Amino acid sequence: MPPSQAMLNTQASGVPDEKVKRHTISILVQNKFGAFNRIAGMFAAKGYNIDSLSVGPTEDEGVSRMTIVARGDDQIIEQITKQLNKLIDIVKVIDLTFESFVDRELVLVKVHATNDTRPEIMQIAEIFRAKVVDISPRTLTLEATGSQQKVDAIIKMLKPYAIKEMARTGRVALKREFQGEV
Amino acid sequence: MSRQEHEEEGPATAGGRLMTGAEIFVRSLIAENVEVLFGYPGGATIGVYDALHDISDINHVLTRHEQGATHAAEGYSKATGKPGVVLVTSGPGATNTVTGIADAMMDSIPLVVFSGQVPLRLIGNDAFQEADIVGITRPITKHNYLVRDVRELAQTIKEAFYIATSGRPGPVLVDLPKDVMAQKTHFAYPQSVTLRNYAPILDGNIRQIRKAAELINAASRPVLYVGGGTILSNAAAELTALARKLRCPVTTTLHGLGSYPENDPLAMGMLGMHGTWYSNMAVHFCDVLIAVGARFDDRVTGNVEAFAAEAKKIHIDVDPAAISKNVKVDVPIVGDVKRVLTSLLELVNPLETQDWLRTIDAWKDEHPLRYRNGDEIRTQYVMQKLGEITEGNAIVVTDVGQHQMWAAQFFNFSHPRTHITSGGLGTMGFSLPAAMGAVFGRRDLPVISISGDGGFQMNSQEMATIVQHRLPVKIIVINNGFLGMVRQWQELFWRRRYSQVELANPDFVRLAEAYGCTAYRATRTSEVEDVLRKAMGHTDGPVFVEFVVAKEDNVYPMIPAGQTVNEMIDTPDPAPGGHETAGGRIETVEKGKARKVSVHAPVTSNA
Numbered sequence: 204m205p206p207s208q209a210m211l212n213t214q215a216s217g218v219p220d221e222k223v224k225r226h227t228i229s230i231l232v233q234n235k236f237g238a239f240n241r242i243a244g245m246f247a248a249k250g251y252n253i254d255s256l257s258v259g260p261t262e263d264e265g266v267s268r269m270t271i272v273a274r275g276d277d278q279i280i281e282q283i284t285k286q287l288n289k290l291i292d293i294v295k296v297i298d299l300t301f302e303s304f305v306d307r308e309l310v311l312v313k314v315h316a317t318n319d320t321r322p323e324i325m326q327i328a329e330i331f332r333a334k335v336v337d338i339s340p341r342t343l344t345l346e347a348t349g350s351q352q353k354v355d356a357i358i359k360m361l362k363p364y365a366i367k368e369m370a371r372t373g374r375v376a377l378k379r380e381f382q383g384e385v
Numbered sequence: 386m387s388r389q390e391h392e393e394e395g396p397a398t399a400g401g402r403l404m405t406g407a408e409i410f411v412r413s414l415i416a417e418n419v420e421v422l423f424g425y426p427g428g429a430t431i432g433v434y435d436a437l438h439d440i441s442d443i444n445h446v447l448t449r450h451e452q453g454a455t456h457a458a459e460g461y462s463k464a465t466g467k468p469g470v471v472l473v474t475s476g477p478g479a480t481n482t483v484t485g486i487a488d489a490m491m492d493s494i495p496l497v498v499f500s501g502q503v504p505l506r507l508i509g510n511d512a513f514q515e516a517d518i519v520g521i522t523r524p525i526t527k528h529n530y531l532v533r534d535v536r537e538l539a540q541t542i543k544e545a546f547y548i549a550t551s552g553r554p555g556p557v558l559v560d561l562p563k564d565v566m567a568q569k570t571h572f573a574y575p576q577s578v579t580l581r582n583y584a585p586i587l588d589g590n591i592r593q594i595r596k597a598a599e600l601i602n603a604a605s606r607p608v609l610y611v612g613g614g615t616i617l618s619n620a621a622a623e624l625t626a627l628a629r630k631l632r633c634p635v636t637t638t639l640h641g642l643g644s645y646p647e648n649d650p651l652a653m654g655m656l657g658m659h660g661t662w663y664s665n666m667a668v669h670f671c672d673v674l675i676a677v678g679a680r681f682d683d684r685v686t687g688n689v690e691a692f693a694a695e696a697k698k699i700h701i702d703v704d705p706a707a708i709s710k711n712v713k714v715d716v717p718i719v720g721d722v723k724r725v726l727t728s729l730l731e732l733v734n735p736l737e738t739q740d741w742l743r744t745i746d747a748w749k750d751e752h753p754l755r756y757r758n759g760d761e762i763r764t765q766y767v768m769q770k771l772g773e774i775t776e777g778n779a780i781v782v783t784d785v786g787q788h789q790m791w792a793a794q795f796f797n798f799s800h801p802r803t804h805i806t807s808g809g810l811g812t813m814g815f816s817l818p819a820a821m822g823a824v825f826g827r828r829d830l831p832v833i834s835i836s837g838d839g840g841f842q843m844n845s846q847e848m849a850t851i852v853q854h855r856l857p858v859k860i861i862v863i864n865n866g867f868l869g870m871v872r873q874w875q876e877l878f879w880r881r882r883y884s885q886v887e888l889a890n891p892d893f894v895r896l897a898e899a900y901g902c903t904a905y906r907a908t909r910t911s912e913v914e915d916v917l918r919k920a921m922g923h924t925d926g927p928v929f930v931e932f933v934v935a936k937e938d939n940v941y942p943m944i945p946a947g948q949t950v951n952e953m954i955d956t957p958d959p960a961p962g963g964h965e966t967a968g969g970r971i972e973t974v975e976k977g978k979a980r981k982v983s984v985h986a987p988v989t990s991n992a
Contacts, residue, residue: 233581236531241523248524278709285706291528291548294581 222276225254227306227376230269230287231261231294238292242269245290251275251283255308255373266294270306270375272351299376303383306376309348311336312358315365316343324364331357342367406535406566407436410499413542415442416574419470421461421825422446423454427474428514429501429563446825446854449846451478453818455485456844459494460819463805464780465826466619468495468549475501476514479560480521484812486556487525491809492640493617495554497545504564505533519560527555535568540575547578552585553704554617585703589720589728597675597699597716598732604673606741607633608693610656610685613640613808614678614702620723621645621801624677627730632738634745636664638679639793639808646799647976653745654754654976657685659790661976662752662942662955667745668693669950676700678722681711682809683947691949701725749975752942754794755956759969762910762934764788764863767917768795769974771833771861774917780805780823780832784816784840787869790940792835795974803830814843817860821847824856831859831921838864838890848900848927855926860902862893862931865938873939897929904929 232238239258246253254272261268273283280298287296299306316324321343328335328345331353337344347357351374358369404412410433414422422445426434437445448454451473458469469489473482479500489496503512519531528548530541538561545557601607609631615624621644628635628651635645636656645652653664668674674696679685681700686692689712698714700707701722708717718725756765768791771781777799783789783806798804805823807815820834841862851858868886875883897904903923907916913932920928941956 236533237519237523237529240520244523278713282706282710288582289704289706291580291583 223274224276224280224300225272225274226280226283227299227304227374228271228273228283228287229297229299229376229378230271231266231296232269233292233294234265234267235292238290239267239269241290241292242271242287245286246271246273246283249282249286251279255371257373257375259375268375270373272374297378299378303379303381304376305379306350306374307348308351308354308374309346309372310354310358311344311346311370312361312366313337313342313344313368314361315341315367317341320364324361327357327360331360333357401571403569404572405432405436405569406532406538406561407433409535409538409570409572410542410561410566411436411440411443412572413539413574414470415440417468417542417546419443419468421822422470422472423448423457423461423822424472425451425454425474425478427476427478427501429475429503430472430478430561430566432563432566433472433499433501433561444825445472446850448818448821449849450844451481452484452814453821453844453847453850455482455496455498456488456812456815456818457822457825457847458496458498459485459489459492459815460782460805460822461826462489462494462496462822463819464802464823464832466617466802467826468497468546468554469822471496471498473498473500474514475503475518475563476516478514479518480516482558483521483525484810486522486558488807488810488812488815489556490525490527492807493554493613494556495549496556497542497549498556498558500558500560502531502560502562505562506564508562518558522558525556526558527553529558529560531560532562532565535565535570538565539572543575544578544580548580548583552583553614553702553707585721586705586719587703587721587724589701589718589725591728593716593718594725594728595732597718598729600673600697600699600716601631601675601729601733602736604736605738606667606670606672607631607736607738608667608671608674608696609633609635609645610638610668610674610676610679611635611641611644612638612677612679615641615644615722616678616801618678618703618722619801620678620726623723623726623730625649627726627733630730631733631736632742633675633736634667634738634742636660636668638682638685639806640804641679642793642804643798643801647797648799650977651742652977653749655793657682658687658944658946659794659940659942660685660944661754661794662953663745663748663976665942665944665950665953666748668696670744671696674698676702676714677726678702680707683711686712687944688947688949749977752955753973753975755971755973757969758910758972760910762907762913762932763938764791764865764932764934765795766910766972767861767863767913767932767934768792769972770914770917772796774914774921775831775833777803778830779803780820780827780830782806782816782820782823782832782834784836785811785813785870786837786840787865787873787938787940788835788837788863790870794940797974797976813837813840816840817844817851818847820858820860821851821856824858828857831857833859833861835861835863837869838862838866838888838893839868841893842890845896848897848902851927852901857924858927859920859923860897860927860929861920862929863934864890864893864931865934865936866890867936869938870940872937876937876939877943878945893931894929897931902927902929904931906931906933908933
């Protein structure tokens with residue numbers, strides 16, 4: 204479990220695990236005072252779980268896109284979508300889970316490296332098409348991009364070398380233009 | 386924004402004169418037809434109060450506490466259907482409105498609360514009387530704003546009123562920094578509001594309405610379960626027409642009281658934890674449940690799994706998020722209750738419900754609301770007498786606790802907007818200021834505030850405001866020397882361990898007199914009617930009445946929290962606790978069976 208997930212995990216009891224699904228929800232939100240706080244606060248107030256949350260500007264200057272990965276059974280996910288739609292500053296809410304979509308996550312990993320381990324680590328980086336973005340006599344910092352599973356995998360591979368620091372963006376996603384009709 | 390642009394916006398443009406934010410605020414409220422403003426001045430709003438000083442279009446009511454101002458605005462709104470408006474200063478002034486705002490959020494009451502704020506450059510500096518009220522109220526408002534530029538002020542106020550009053554209504558807070566209110570610009574009140582993703586759905590989807598009609602037309606044991614949304618939508622007439630066309634029994638939630646006349650044969654009174662025996666039974670055994678502007682609150686459903694488990698459920702609500710939040714329904718209809726009921730009425734046929742109504746009538750006969758009336762005053766009797774004397778033509782504003790449930794059970798509400806209470810949040814201290822607010826909006830009916838001895842003391846300072854304005858409020862305090870509802874739970878579920886529920890009270894009559902209010906006290910059942918008639922006949926300003934009632938009395942029927950009708954406790958006779966006078970007469974009330982109600986019988990002590 205990534206640390207962010209552990210931190211945000213407040214799994215409500217009583218919901219059978221097999222019914223809990225992970226959903227990627229894409230939100231367009233106006234850049235208004237306190238708007239992000241309103242969204243994050245709604246999740247906290249209603250006791251919903253967030254695995255990751257990322258936010259950044261879009262092609263529209265007044266609007267940001269927030270991508271939230273949330274977990275819950277169907278009823279909870281339905282409520283999350285409805286509650287998001289109630290927030291005045293929100294322009295659009297799409298649950299991408301019901302669509303075909305592309306998603307990416309980026310991670311920066313600073314891993315302990317010695318003269319012995321450096322080549323091995325660089326080999327792992329090559330397999331994952333990760334880049335070396337910083338180097339020192341005792342560390343290597345790698346940048347990896349991909350699906351959540353790919354990012355999880357490289358982290359797993361690097362763990363034995365001792366990860367000193369790590370920063371993950373959380374998932375960003377966009378709906379595919381062709382929804383399987385081609 | 387240039388002057389040119391302003392002048393193009395419409396007729397509201399006020400020539401070429403520059404106005405301060407404070408003046409724009411006042412002009413905007415007038416444009417919104419605000420007649421009454423409940424508030425309390427302070428350092429951050431002193432400029433705004435200066436702009437209000439010469440304005441005669443708006444009646445500013447100086448309450449004695451900001452919580453009183455917010456509850457007064459709620460009472461005004463509930464009685465009139467208009468938004469309640471509040472103006473307070475920064476810091477403590479703003480934080481004192483929090484309870485009232487949360488209350489309005491839970492009960493879907495349109496409020497617009499304006500709070501002063503320290504100047505923009507001081508925000509975040511822990512300045513004197515600074516509080517992040519926008520942050521504090523974010524989860525308890527429908528929306529809120531910090532105005533950072535005077536040029537946004539009029540637009541923000543327009544949006545605030547629109548959001549508060551449209552769709553599912555609720556409170557909106559607008560934070561006004563002191564320097565913004567001193568800045569100048571040209572004033573033009575916007576004619577319309579454009580919000581990118583906010584457009585409440587008012588007309589129900591016709592296919593869903595047809596599905597609902599099909600279910601209803603096939604029903605043999607239907608029940609209408611009616612909530613406060615029906616009153617907010619002004620749909621009592623449509624509801625009554627639907628119930629009578631279908632010959633469908635009606636039960637209401639606490640906030641639904643008044644949407645259907647309780648002396649009508651189809652009426653079953655309130656449902657839920659302290660609802661009538663027969664309404665809970667009817668909901669349990671119905672085959673189609675039509676939920677109208679209600680939200681399947683836990684005090685109504687008890688155990689949600691077992692709530693109307695066999696019934697097909699139709700849910701009409703303007704808030705999509707209210708649907709399938711607590712109970713999964715078969716036919717959701719998002720829309721305004723009035724419009725949806727109007728469409729539905731055309732599509733349904735009269736039903737063969739004679740057998741079903743006979744079953745319910747038998748339950749009414751076997752399990753009426755009842756109490757044993759003796760020398761010691763029972764609150765049930767006070768509520769019943771009050772209903773009889775006023776013939777239901779009064780606005781009853783209750784507080785929270787046992788008296789609130791007894792009023793709901795025994796008053797017999799028959800008209801929309803005549804029952805005002807804090808249902809969702811359950812705010813003690815609500816009644817007195819809310820009744821005060823109701824009087825500012827309604828002079829056509831007497832307004833009666835009813836509190837317990839505990840709740841009354843939570844906002845009793847508003848006695849001063851009421852006396853100052855000589856408001857004709859009938860103030861009733863039901864004094865049992867206990868926090869009665871908590872005591873009841875301790876008696877029933879905590880082995881009678883009465884932890885911190887007994888109150889040592891002041892002499893309420895002398896307290897009321899000290900405020901300059903006429904005051905009476907009744908301590909015996911035989912005095913109740915006389916005192917109530919005196920109070921209702923009092924014409925010169927407010928009147929106060931204290932009823933010293935049975936110390937240990939319980940509200941029945943009762944479905945313990947989270948349980949089902951199988952665990953419903955009907956009124957025991959004699960009630961446990963030995964608080965009922967032996968030899969008293971049993972009074973019974975059956976909703977919709979007026980001929981059997983003994984309210985018109987002469988009442989004497991030890992009858």
